[in-house]
Amino acid sequence: MVSHEGVASPLLAAARxxxxxxxxxxxxxxxxxxxxxxTVLPGASAALRKVDGGDGVLLLVDLYGATPARVAERLSRLGTPCHRISGLSLPMLLRALNYPEQGLDELARTAAAxxxxxxxIDDA
Incomplete structure (x- = not known):
C-alpha cells in the first residue's frame, strides 16, 4: 500500500x-x-521488494493523481509486474487478503470490487 501519512499503516493494523x-x-x-x-522512491522500492514473491505486486494507493500515486506509478516501471488501484479502503484491502490464491490480474479486479x-447507503 502506498498512501499519505496516516492512511495505509492504520488500515494494515486494522486488517491484521x-x-x-x-x-x-x-x-x-x-x-x-x-x-x-x-525523494521517497528508494524507500518505496525497498518496501516493494519486501512483498514481491515473484508473481507481481498489487499496489493499493489512497488517492489517484497525488504524490503516493505518482510514487506507485514510478514503482511500476522498475521491472516488477504491478497493478495499481487507487481509492484505498479497508474493504479493498480485506477483499484482496481473502483471495490470496488469485493471480495478479484477477486479484486487482477482486480488490477493486x-x-x-x-x-x-444504509437508510435504516
Missing part, C-alpha cells in the same frame, strides 16, 4: 486485527505530506 495471520505479504508505505516523489461493494 481482523484477519490475524496475513495470507499475503503486505507493507504500508506512508508518504509524508510534503514529500517529493523522487471489494472497494466498490464496500460502499453502502
Amino acid at each position: 486485527r481482523l484477519v490475524g495471520a496475513m495470507p499475503l505479504a503486505v507493507e504500508a508505505f506512508d508518504v509524508p505530506w510534503d514529500a517529493d516523489a523522487d 471489494g472497494a466498490r461493494n464496500g460502499v453502502v
